[in-house]
Amino acid sequence: MRHLAIVGSGPAGYYTAEAAQKHWGDEIRVDIFDMLPVPYGLIRTGVAPDHQSIKGVSRRYEATALTENVRFVGNVAVGRDVTVPELQSLYDAVVFATGAPNDRALGIEGEALPNVFGSAAFVGWYNGHPQFAGLAPDLSGRHAVVIGMGNVALDVARILAKTEAEFAGSDIVAHALDALRAAAISTITIVGRRGPHQIMMTPKELGELMHLERASPRVAPSDLPPEADDALLEPGLRKSVAHLRSFAAFPESERADKSVEIDFDMFASPVRLLGKDRVEAIELERTRVEAGRAVGTGETYTVPADLVISCIGYRSSPIPGVPFDERAGRFANDEGRILPGLYCVGWARRGPTGTIGTNRPDGFGVVEKIAEDMDGGALGPRGKEGRAGFDRLAEEREIEVVTFRDWKKIEEAEARAAREGAPREKFVDVEAMIRARE
Structure with missing residues (x-):
């Protein structure tokens, strides 16, 4: 029997577990650790x-x-x-699937002012x-500023703009x-x-802005490049730019x-x-795009901002002793390998890029690396204790482990507490989560 520890129970963690099952079948035991009592x-x-x-993908996990x-193995x-x-002493391989939970700093004066948040915190x-x-x-306040041109910025703007009914x-x-x-x-x-041709926003998320009850999107026509230039874009980006053009043409009478x-x-x-x-x-400083990069022009201006949310990217959390x-804000690795017996996957490996689905091939890829190392003898012979050894350690230290069965009880309690029409009312306190399993 081989034993695999995965640290992190998000998409990358569960796709890696799925890949391990498909590769080794009944010859593998996988423990998925998470610091929270709840998975995903x-x-x-x-x-x-x-x-x-989108959240429905959790059914696969x-x-x-x-x-x-x-x-x-929750609450650990x-x-x-x-x-x-x-x-490492208990498992044949340890995979970090910890994601990138920390906000990347803006690195500008005033970032520490009250009511300035990173998107990890605000979301x-x-x-x-x-x-x-x-x-x-x-x-x-009346004025919110969202910094960033990706889908997280769109999510934040949309949440701020919606009515309660929405x-x-x-x-x-x-x-x-x-x-x-x-x-x-x-x-x-x-x-x-940068400009419209460099945005990272996807068409579906941009299109949602046109259907908000009380909000309308606006783009300055002067920011749009010649429409003929759109033909050179890949299809997804071309659709996104088409949405921006429709925002610029939105009739003032409808606003x-x-x-x-x-x-x-x-x-x-x-x-x-x-x-x-x-x-x-x-x-703000006006920029122009040169060779795909934003270059400052020296022209500055100010925009009112009673609330600022920075959506410019994320960083993984370092772990003592792990390179x-x-x-880059991620674990130092070579295609998922960190050190003998230590691996990383998902955002912890490649940084905060890609979609949820991108983590599936990533998980299968790191399992192939682990299998190569096992077959080549780099991970040593079989015989480590795996979950039995961890259970003994947890009992000695009186660690209050939350199991998946416990999580299902927490999930049921959240469903019972939901307001009308909502799927759940999440517990926002760890102790409350733990009590709910009883």
Whole structure:
């Protein structure tokens, strides 16, 4: 029997477990560790609450989790409850599927002002992540600025713009829904350093902006390149740019009925955030694109900002003793190999790029590497204890492990607590999660 430890229960972790099952069949035992008592990582706390169809992929992970040779080990933090060397002594291979849970810093003056947040924190707040449940952003101002030109920026803007009725069927948590209900935001400015042909936003997410009840998107026609240039774009980006062109052509008469404006401010780079007791404005520099890069022109201007959310990327969390690439914000690795017996997958391997589905081939790829190393003798002979050894260690240390059966009880309690029409009301406190399994 071989034993595999996977650290992180998000898409990358479960796809790796699925790949291990398909490769070794009954000859493998997989333990999936997570610091939270609940599984699925960003499917639960990162995917927008109004995108329930995307969250449905968790059913595939549940099918893997319910098999005999895969086990969820929740409420166990590697580094706090068990060390990496201890895992290595118990398992033939350890795979880090920890994602990239930390915000990349803007690196500009004023970033520490109150009411300035990274997207990991802000998205975690409205999605009920225990770490960010107490964030309490002030939404009483009129002007919000969202920095970034990817889908996360679109998610944040859309959540800020929606009416309460538009959250029907979503699993946005109650504290966020209450705050958004009372929000006074009337302008949401999405800031991007480059132009329409360089955005990372996908057509589906952009198209949703045209169907918001009280909000209308706006793009300055002067920011759009000649329409003939769109023919050189790959199909997905060409569709996204077509949406931007429709935003620019949106009739002003139809905007009159909309109380919230989503303004795309392109060719603009953040210089500094302004304010005394809290953020009040953002200073931007006009840019131009040269060889695909944004170059400052020296022209600066300010935009009012009562709330700022930076959506410019994420970083993985370093783990003591595990080589880490500080510049790239991920584990130092060679196609998933970190050190003998240590591997990484998903965002922890490649950085925060790709879709949920990108993690599937990534998981299968790292399992192939592990198999090569096992067959080549690099991981030593069989005979490690695996889950039996960890269970003994957990009992000695009185670690309160949460199993997948426990998680199903938590899930049932969340479903019972849901407001009308919602699939669940998430627990936002770890202790409450643990109590719910009883």
